[in-house]
Amino acid sequence: MAWLWQWHNAGLSWLPFLGMVIGAIVVLLIGLGVVTYEIYFERKVLGWMQGRIGPNRVGPLGLFQSFADILKLLIKEDVVPEKADRSLFLLAPVIAFIPSFMVLAVIPFSRTHVFTANLSIGALYYLALSAITIHGVMLGGWASNNKYALIGGMRSAAQMLSYEIPLGLSLVGVVLMAGSLNLNDIVSAQRTWWFVIPQILGFLVFLVAATAELNRTPFDLPEAESELVAGYHVEYTGFRFAFFMLTEYLYLFAMAGLAATLFLGGWLGPWLPGWLWFAIKVAAFIFFQFWLRATMPRLRVDQLMSFSWKVLLPVALLNLVITAVVKAWV
Amino acid sequence: MRTMALLDEANQVRTEEMLLNVGPQHPSTHGVFRLLVKISGETILDADPVIGYLHRGTEKLAEDLQYTQIIPYTDRLDYLAAMLNNYAFCHAVEEALDIQVPERAEYLRVILMEMQRIASHLLFIGTYLLDLGAMSPFLYVFQERERIVQLFNEISGARLTYNFMRIGGVKYDAPPGWLDKVRAFVPFMREKIKMYDSLITGNEIFLDRTRGVGVYDAETALAYGMSGINLRSTGFDWDLRRKKPYSIYDRFDFAVPLGQHGDCFDRYYLHLLEMGESLKIVEQALEQIPDTGPVLGKVPRLIRIPAGEYYSGIEGARGELGFFIVSDGKDKPYRLKIRKPSFVNLQLLPRLLRGQNMANLIAILGAVDIVLGEVDA
């Protein structure tokens, strides 16, 4: 069967095309499965850290809780506010969702990366596509015709744009070290040591910027519940709301995958199969995000901006300069 | 939506003001409280609190109730510190009648009141941190509060609306073993206070959000009639337990923690410190409490207050909680006025909010520590 997935060095004919379609569907299903259990995992971890037991009613240990939630969202009435900008309102979740799924295409899940593309500009591709989601979020906030949603959408746009820059710069260090933008090559370049060690500064910047990009605590201002009720998706219900949720958690997965790939050696690791190593690293990153959420209060919007421009950006640049100098002289 | 920037002739960005209606149903208004905020971008130009959504006319209702019957209504004012409300009312009536309360009852009252203060402060810390975006403290505080509430449940039979104090004493004596449970609670709570200190106080984001936010000075606070922690956070030493000792507070050794800057952080930290002081009082009261004795003084069955006007205030969980009773000699008050600390403290809010960032709104409102049941009465 493996020949079906070797599309990246064959010309486009119907067989590889079929492979692509099947691959996309498989990745989508993996993504959905991961999201389902991400949410379950999040609720369990938060529950445990807070003296609770988390979901436990639907299925054994509450394992089917997320399915029940998704089912509930899907069969709920789809409300479009009368005063909303209807077409944009309907379009926004889709715009937000599609890139979040597309970025999964370049993440090498395992040694053979059977379902994913071996793109030579993988890192750049990720950054470029993830930026599109901002439009969906902003349009959603705008089209809802709700003040809270608007503020949420605006905050979201400002935040994601500001943090995209340190995020990109922190990647550049890794790219310099690996000498390639191809995520597979970057993984291969980490055979001696994981880039988290030489690139510790870059990793810290990446960690903060990634948290902000994901709109997660302490950077969850766009959906600050206590201030903006729910932020940009306050007017969304049913499966449109589910799309926003899906986007968020898919990005969490993708970002965890990116972090694992760039800094933690991707699927590299002794004894265990590659995909398992990858899964462990992704899970560790995701757990860290949940742990943060259990501990941290939220930043204020002006502090958020100044933190990005005044702290993260200089540190990322410094890291870049150091990496370049070391790379040139050593 | 005409809130986006419009371009005028000089091609300068002009923004339009927007009226944002925070509440009546909003996650961080802690009840049904509405705040009309005029904002430009995210800067607050003006704020107008609208209250009364929970107005039940307690003062009017009380005019038709006998003094004993009013006690359950006081439970429902500040429902997070019902013991203190109970006491404040009973104390006012006792002052008016010059009733002597038995020793054991006084000690039980003090233990209960200080435990209630801890429970109320705990909830403040939890909700305040929840407002600022940290969700774990909210769930932690409920675990400790649950222990207090369980103790209250054992002694009074209710978890929230205790109706436990009586004019001239308390309703029941403590059940056997109850005082030992309180004794065991004190060191447990000390540990927990330490835990909160390390969980919250050092967090840089929390400090950034609260330091220097919502600052006012002692003069302003006094002019606006603020009381409790809201006043003490400015460094002004005013605790009624010290300044006008009621009950038996003059027998205990405790400190009155004071703030320095009058900002939200001081208000948070004073809540934490006061819990420690309350524990000290509980500890001393447990040592001094007589082993036996009556818990209800000699009170006539039907209480009639001689005609006149009576006011007495106590240090509630949120500030000075006072009851003003006008009596015409009958068994029902002619007029009952409640001096509601949250109500008075809330007045400063518009002034504090002007010129602030939207996100500070939550930090400032949360630190004022209001309970809508009390604000609206």
Add this chain to the structure above:
Amino acid sequence: MFGFLKGMSVTLSQLPKKKVTLQYPDVRPEWPERFRGVHRFIPELCINCNQCARICPTDCISLGGERDANKKMRIDTFDINFDICILCDLCTEVCPTEAILMSDTFEMAAETRDSFYLDMNWLYENQLRYEQNHPERVQAATAGDDA
């Protein structure tokens, strides 16, 4: 600078701790003896003194009765409107014969307001339920009366 790390260690240390969740409908809370749930009522003890109805701050108790053949007061109707009852316990405090008491029944959700008007029969059934659930408490109470 890294004060938040202390907080992170606190949250992590909570992870393996014993959880406090009560699996409510399966595991029921243990209420202390003084718990003030819905009233229970023992008709034989009632002497129609009307004190409970008078002390009630919300006027939710209404009762009526007549003298029977032995010139003894007998209760005919005793209704509590739990729509407005605030479970303040003042009625049980004034009751001279302990005919009205509090039980540990606390679940009262119903679909109509009418279901909150509970009559003597319901309240007596509640007493029987209480006796069944807490025989030791009822025994202790009667023993205390004798002593």
Add this chain to the structure above:
Amino acid sequence: MSEEQPQRPAAPTKAARGQEAGGKAAAGAASAAGRAANKQPPAPDPRVLAAREQAERLSQAVVEQFGPEAVLESGAAHHKPMLRIVRERWLDAVDYLRTHPDWRLNYVECMAGTDYADRIEVVLFVQSTELGHFVCLKTQTPRDEAWLPSLVPAHPGVNWEEREIYDLLGVDFRGHPDLRRIMLDDDFVGHPLRKDYSVWAETERPLVDGQRP
């Protein structure tokens, strides 16, 4: 306080409280005796006497500044000195006492309005945080066309209290910056804390749109 005997009898406690609360130095020593004397109604409580005496001095301070017609009555409200001021001088007198070097009544603890059959009375319990005085100031207004000068210029903290009194008792506070209903909705008719208010009468009265009764 704390070094005192924990188990001492309660009566001196009360006495100590009296001393601190209102500067009633004389009351302290005589209090225990006063309590014993309480059984015989004619003997006046020394705490009341001290309060009356303090009220007299307070009255002198106000009279010196505003003339004798400014003060209607001085006496004691329970154990607290009480001074009844005419409504025309209400704001001036309260403001004067706020800054008066001997009194410095700078902290409002409670403000309440009461409807009597013939008048509406507004009570202000003020505290001096420096000197420890605690007094009760009163003023009154006829029930019809009730108005009083607003105290907001002197004590901004009574803003909402005055709104509440306006709302529930219908007293118009002149000079108040923002006199609106506070507890009830804006189109509510009537003032519930007035003794002649009836819930049932309200339905018969026509609702005047946008106009306050």
